[in-house]
Amino acid sequence: xxxxxxxxxxxxxxxxxxxxxxxxxxxxxxxxxxxxxxxxxxxxxxxxxxxxxxxxxxxxxxxxxxxxxxxxxxxxxxxxxxxxxxxxxxxxxxxxxxxxxxxxxxxxxxxxxxxxxxxxxxxxxxxxxxxxxxxxxxxxxxxxxxxxxxxxxxxxxxxxxxxxxxxxxxxxxxxxxxxxxxxxxxxxxxxxxxxxxxxxxxxxxxxxxxxxxxxxxxxxxxxxxxxxxxxxxxxxxxxxxxxxxxxxxxxxxxxx
Ligand SMILES: *[C@@H]1O[C@H](CO)[C@@H](O)[C@H](O)[C@H]1NC(C)=O
Ligand SMILES: *[C@@H]1O[C@H](CO)[C@@H](O)[C@H](O)[C@H]1NC(C)=O
Numbered sequence: 001x002x003x004x005x006x007x008x009x010x011x012x013x014x015x016x017x018x019x020x021x022x023x024x025x026x027x028x029x030x031x032x033x034x035x036x037x038x039x040x041x042x043x044x045x046x047x048x049x050x051x052x053x054x055x056x057x058x059x060x061x062x063x064x065x066x067x068x069x070x071x072x073x074x075x076x077x078x079x080x081x082x083x084x085x086x087x088x089x090x091x092x093x094x095x096x097x098x099x100x101x102x103x104x105x106x107x108x109x110x111x112x113x114x115x116x117x118x119x120x121x122x123x124x125x126x127x128x129x130x131x132x133x134x135x136x137x138x139x140x141x142x143x144x145x146x147x148x149x150x151x152x153x154x155x156x157x158x159x160x161x162x163x164x165x166x167x168x169x170x171x172x173x174x175x176x177x178x179x180x181x182x183x184x185x186x187x188x189x190x191x192x193x194x195x196x197x198x199x200x201x202x203x204x205x206x207x208x209x210x211x212x213x214x215x216x217x218x219x220x221x222x223x224x225x226x227x228x229x230x231x232x233x234x235x236x237x238x239x240x241x242x243x244x245x246x247x248x249x250x251x252x253x254x255x256x
């Protein structure tokens with residue numbers, strides 16, 4: 001079971017969030033802004049550590065030197081939070097953004113550069129942080145996926161880069177010796193939908209994640225209204241969207 005202080009933190013910071021995640025967000029017409037225009041508060045960037053920079057691209061062959069984690073995401077996010085850039089949807093503790101950073105290059109090598117890149121947001125006090133046994137909601141929750149090294153995430157005494165757990169293994173594994181899965185390590189747990197055998201299994205996985213206070217996400221799903229509705233009906237928290245406008249329209253109907 002979750003310690004009470006974590007449950008209390010979850011309750012006190014709960015906000016109504018549109019259950020939509022902008023998958024490979026950097027491929028949108030305008031990265032970050034296409035999602036924010038639709039009040040979609042979860043975005044994902046694939047990140048490559050190369051030539052001492054963190055580039056955002058799908059493959060290493062597609063690296064464009066102007067597209068870095070900072071230029072596409074971190075700088076505009078800071079500007080929106082500090083009011084120097086106006087946004088159709090605010091980013092704040094009350095309306096937080098989840099930023100998924102998909103480590104494409106080696107995990108242990110990429111980890112420290114990502115932490116360094118987060119320094120301006122950290123210095124402003126804008127990151128969700130776990131320290132001294134307390135999870136404190138910030139305007140931005142950063143979750144590492146892909147090659148993100150779990151051991152490094154756990155070793156951080158003040159943690160503001162969290163982990164995307166394997167939703168199938170929450171009950172069968174522990175994140176580390178003497179530790180339990182929870183939002184202070186993994187606010188999010190995901191899996192490739194191809195490895196889920198049935199809707200019933202998906203529903204069970206969503207319940208499992210919620211038992212641990214963790215939000216669920218399935219990727220590589222079919223892209224149609226019936227599928228999205230099945231996930232929302234199961235209480236799945238972040239429906240993976242490639243066509244963010246279509247999913248947003250479907251949510252408006254489902255939610256009404
Ligand atoms: C965001 O919405 C505004 C106003 O509706 C529109 O002018 C702009 O093109 C949109 N931007 C994106 C990236 O969707
Ligand atoms: C506000 O954000 C902008 C854009 O990232 C940045 O250049 C500026 O230094 C920030 N100002 C403060 C006070 O954080």
